[in-house]
Amino acid sequence: MDAAAVLGQLVVGLSRAMILFIVSAGLTLILGVLRVPNVFHGSLYMLGAFVAWTVAEAVGSHPASLWLALAAAPLVTAAVGLVLERLLLSRLYHREHLMLILFTFGVMLVLNDAVKLLWGPTYRSLVPPPSLQGAVTVLGVALPKFNLVLLVAGPVVGLSLWLFTHRTRAGRIARAAATDRDMVAVLGVDVSRVFGMAFALGCFLAGLGGALVAPTTSITLGMDHSLLIDSFLIVIVGGLGNLWGALAGSLLFGITQSVGLLVWPQFAVAFPYAVTAAVLLVRPTGLLRSAW
Amino acid sequence: MSGRVLLGLALAALAAAPAVLPPFFVYLLALVLVTGLLATSLNLVLGYGGLYQFHHGVFYGIGAYTAAVGITRLGWPVWLAFLAGPLAAGLAGLVIGFFCVRLSRLYFGMLQLSLGSFVWIVALRWYPVTGGDNGIHGIPLPPVLQTLPGAYALVAGAVVASLAALWAVVRSPFGLTLQAIRDNPQRSEVMGVDVRAHQLAAIVLAAFFAGVAGVLYVALERSVFPSMLFWVLSLEILVMCLLGGWFTFSGPLVGAAVVVGLRTLAGRYTEYWTLVLGVLLILLIFFLPEGIMGHLQQRWKAYRAPSARPATAGDVRG
Numbered sequence: 070m071d072a073a074a075v076l077g078q079l080v081v082g083l084s085r086a087m088i089l090f091i092v093s094a095g096l097t098l099i100l101g102v103l104r105v106p107n108v109f110h111g112s113l114y115m116l117g118a119f120v121a122w123t124v125a126e127a128v129g130s131h132p133a134s135l136w137l138a139l140a141a142a143p144l145v146t147a148a149v150g151l152v153l154e155r156l157l158l159s160r161l162y163h164r165e166h167l168m169l170i171l172f173t174f175g176v177m178l179v180l181n182d183a184v185k186l187l188w189g190p191t192y193r194s195l196v197p198p199p200s201l202q203g204a205v206t207v208l209g210v211a212l213p214k215f216n217l218v219l220l221v222a223g224p225v226v227g228l229s230l231w232l233f234t235h236r237t238r239a240g241r242i243a244r245a246a247a248t249d250r251d252m253v254a255v256l257g258v259d260v261s262r263v264f265g266m267a268f269a270l271g272c273f274l275a276g277l278g279g280a281l282v283a284p285t286t287s288i289t290l291g292m293d294h295s296l297l298i299d300s301f302l303i304v305i306v307g308g309l310g311n312l313w314g315a316l317a318g319s320l321l322f323g324i325t326q327s328v329g330l331l332v333w334p335q336f337a338v339a340f341p342y343a344v345t346a347a348v349l350l351v352r353p354t355g356l357l358r359s360a361w
Numbered sequence: 362m363s364g365r366v367l368l369g370l371a372l373a374a375l376a377a378a379p380a381v382l383p384p385f386f387v388y389l390l391a392l393v394l395v396t397g398l399l400a401t402s403l404n405l406v407l408g409y410g411g412l413y414q415f416h417h418g419v420f421y422g423i424g425a426y427t428a429a430v431g432i433t434r435l436g437w438p439v440w441l442a443f444l445a446g447p448l449a450a451g452l453a454g455l456v457i458g459f460f461c462v463r464l465s466r467l468y469f470g471m472l473q474l475s476l477g478s479f480v481w482i483v484a485l486r487w488y489p490v491t492g493g494d495n496g497i498h499g500i501p502l503p504p505v506l507q508t509l510p511g512a513y514a515l516v517a518g519a520v521v522a523s524l525a526a527l528w529a530v531v532r533s534p535f536g537l538t539l540q541a542i543r544d545n546p547q548r549s550e551v552m553g554v555d556v557r558a559h560q561l562a563a564i565v566l567a568a569f570f571a572g573v574a575g576v577l578y579v580a581l582e583r584s585v586f587p588s589m590l591f592w593v594l595s596l597e598i599l600v601m602c603l604l605g606g607w608f609t610f611s612g613p614l615v616g617a618a619v620v621v622g623l624r625t626l627a628g629r630y631t632e633y634w635t636l637v638l639g640v641l642l643i644l645l646i647f648f649l650p651e652g653i654m655g656h657l658q659q660r661w662k663a664y665r666a667p668s669a670r671p672a673t674a675g676d677v678r679g
Contacts, residue, residue, distance in 0.1 A: 160647075167413075167599075167603060168603070168650065175641070175646070176639065177639070178636065182633045294593065338482050339486070342476070342478045345475040349464065349472045353464045353468055
């Protein structure tokens with residue numbers, strides 16, 4: 070096995086990990102602050118990819134089309150999430166997890182059929198602008214340019230989220246509400262508004278992940294399926310509600326899959342599941358400290 | 362008393378169905394029975410055991426695949442393959458359950474999801490044995506099972522026997538202990554109950570009966586697909602339990618009938634039947650949180666004893 074293949078595979082694994090990180094950061098935020106296992110998180114990721122495609126198509130060959138698509142898609146999914154949270158979910162916070170799973174599963178079915186209604190069952194593909202097509206050669210390895218964009222996007226999103234949760238008042242309140250929502254409410258904070266905001270932000274990240282993945286894959290119904298389960302496992306393995314845990318879990322997923330592709334391609338996709346199971350058996354509540 | 366009358370009527374209806382219903386509805390009824398058994402087996406651990414069994418479909422798939430692979434690849438006689446299916450599912454329940462009972466609640470469910478997804482990938486990618494993403498089709502069965510009445514008779518007979526067995530389990534000292542563990546694990550532990558052993562035994566039993574359902578699916582459809590082990594199906598079964606009422610024995614059957622019926626009947630008119638199901642589930646959360654049968658049971662109890670406060674799902678929350 071030559072070094073070039075290993076490096077190429079590593080970059081692919083890392084860029085996949087960055088998508089997973091952005092999506093699961095949203096999921097872990099929602100789980101940590103609202104304690105809602107949001108089953109329609111994957112649908113918003115898919116919706117984000119489709120919206121990005123539509124925006125990019127509408128703008129056409131303008132060089133900024135991709136950036137507009139990347140900006141519009143998460144805003145749309147955040148808006149969808151906010152409306153659902155304010156109208157329905159906010160009335161269900163006292164229910165137990167299974168009921169919240171039932172509810173979010175129902176929303177998932179509705180959203181997936183809505184995507185099918187709006188875009189139909191055909192495959193779409195978003196072609197990145199010429200400046201981001203092709204590859205750059207590093208140490209004799211051809212690395213797709215767009216993958217490098219993903220490698221930058223992941224840390225940028227992670228850092229912004231950290232700054233938001235640790236350096237802004239709203240973020241601090243959200244973290245406090247994650248630990249003890251009743252106490253925060255007693256202090257006179259409108260917890261419900263914080264929840265709505267955190268949920269919208271989580272949905273924003275799902276849409277951003279979908280928009281970022283759009284140029285690298287075929288956009289189609291069902292693209293949310295494996296992603297949803299992967300991001301749930303990442304969140305659990307990393308430590309529920311822990312942002313850096315989501316990063317650790319995503320890297321674990323992306324890299325073990327790359328290793329799998331080098332070692333035993335046929336079963337490569339099984340590697341992350343085996344590793345997450347092993348981690349959960351050794352550290353039942355995840356790698357890093359859980360917010361629960 | 363009225364329960365027995367209802368049961369007798371239901372059994373008579375099942376026996377009479379092939380003679381009176383058009384073939385399509387006989388087939389639909391058989392599919393409802395298979396799915397209903399699957400959901401009821403899940404409810405042994407979910408409703409009675411209080412365990413977040415998030416990937417029950419895996420045991421269904423393992424039962425079906427064992428039978429299918431046994432017949433088509435290993436040349437086993439059909440009866441042996443049909444026997445091996447549930448046993449393999451039970452064994453998988455033992456292995457997966459052994460690890461899962463070490464964790465609690467959501468973590469239990471998530472570990473099961475990752476172990477189950479691993480099994481799913483194996484079924485999806487091990488082409489020479491499992492047929493990969495195509496599955497296995499046209500599994501040769503004895504002529505009697507290739508006719509709808511023959512397949513229906515096997516399905517109905519096996520489902521009724523399995524449901525009777527599950528009912529006996531729920532009513533046995535073991536079943537009552539299981540419910541006590543669900544309601545208060547700490548107290549049960551203090552009273553000397555081996556909590557993990559009971560939970561593991563329940564998982565193995567539930568997996569075995571999921572395997573029975575898997576084998577019956579093979580008898581009915583003569584094919585297996587990797588989607589039988591995919592998490593979407595597992596979540597769908599879970600939703601059937603919640604929809605029908607997971608604190609009742611018959612709830613999962615009703616939930617299965619609603620979902621399978623909706624898919625087949627609404628699916629004839631619109632390809633957007635899942636939209637209908639989704640809206641139904643959202644309405645259910647707001648208006649019937651105890652599920653269909655849970656709600657009916659409450660109404661019945663209130664009617665029988667107007668002064669008694671009806672039990673709600675919240676009362677038994679652990």
